Amino acid sequence: MFSNSLRQGLRTASRQSARAFSTIPARAAARPSLGAGVAMGAAVAGYAMYEVSKSPLLLESKxxxxxxxxxxxxxxxxxxxxxxxxxxxxxxxxxxxxxxxxxxxxxxxxxxxxxxxxxxxxxxxxxxxxxxxxxxxxxxxxxxxxxxxxxxxxxxxxxxxxxxxxxxxxxxxxxxxxxxxxxxxxxxxxxxxxxxxxxxxxxxxxxxxxxxxxxxxxxxxxx
Missing domain, CATH: 3.30.70.141 (Nucleoside diphosphate kinase-like domain)
Structure with missing residues (x-):
């Protein structure tokens, strides 16, 4: 259940990130908006949590x-x-x-x-x-x-x-x-x-x- 909801969150964050980047004028493309950065950061963090959750060696020190x-x-x-x-x-x-x-x-x-x-x-x-x-x-x-x-x-x-x-x-x-x-x-x-x-x-x-x-x-x- 956790992994399914996490995947859905990643997909949502990715879509938000894509929309944010698509509305930037070509001359400003090198400077993404704050919203795009937040969405991308959330996607990366969520994916990292998902990968750690699959590995008990990384999740637990014992x-x-x-x-x-x-x-x-x-x-x-x-x-x-x-x-x-x-x-x-x-x-x-x-x-x-x-x-x-x-x-x-x-x-x-x-x-x-x-x-x-x-x-x-x-x-x-x-x-x-x-x-x-x-x-x-x-x-x-x-x-x-x-x-x-x-x-x-x-x-x-x-x-x-x-x-x-x-x-x-x-x-x-x-x-x-x-x-x-x-x-x-x-x-x-x-x-x-x-x-x-x-x-x-x-x-x-x-x-x-x-x-x-x-x-x-x-x-x-x-x-």
Whole structure:
């Protein structure tokens, strides 16, 4: 109902704008009337409201990835087959736990080709895309996780390290354990939008736990 009335308002504003502009003499066409400007402004504003209403990510700051910039912010982290095969799962989990972040979901699975392709869809034009999908679905499982806490997306990427292990900071997961960019052990969401997409892709909302670790206030409080 809202969208129908909004469309009608846009059409009315557009007609008013067109009439206003059509009555301007040719020599004054470069200076539209105030009424035309108001009508055009109303049309633009109305259309912007309509577009925002169609996108819950723009309309609401809280998604399945929590609320950006708060202690409820969440990130998707995946230990890849090489990390699992090298038995580094416990060490990687410890990095996030020791920093103070909360594990709200974890599971081990071998991704289907469809899941892997969707997860890496932003890389589909890259020459290594098919090889990456084949590797992730090769049979050795991955460990998919959701971590929660203040600034966990940005800080999680720091814990993980640069995509190319040769450029990763010493002490990061990749800086300590990886050598080749093709076997860089782990994936972590790089933005709130990608965290929202990836968490929703790998987990149902019912799989995400809602609890408070005993030390949570000592880690996340701002005083």
């Amino acid at each position: 998604t399945i990835a929590g609320e950006k910039g708060t202690a409820s912010e969440r990130s998707f982290v995946m230990i890849k087959p090489d990390g699992v095969s090298r038995q580094l799962v416990g060490k990687i989990v410890s990095r996030f736990e020791e920093r103070g972040y909360k594990l709200v979901a974890i599971k081990s699975l071998t991704p289907s080709p469809a899941l892997a392709k969707e997860h890496y869809s932003d890389l589909s034009a890259r020459p290594f895309y098919n090889g990456l999908v084949k590797y992730i679905t090769s049979g050795t499982p991955v460990v998919a996780m959701v971590w929660e806490g203040k600034d966990v997306i940005k800080q999680g990427r720091r814990i993980v390290g640069a995509t190319n292990p040769q450029e990763a900071d010493p002490g990061s997961v990749r800086g300590q354990y990886a050598v080749s960019v093709g076997r860089n052990l782990i994936h972590a969401s790089d933005a709130f939008e990608s965290a929202t997409k990836e968490i929703g892709l790998w987990f149902d909302e019912a799989e995400l736990s809602d609890y408070e670790p005993i030390a949570w206030p000592w880690v996340m409080a701002d005083n």
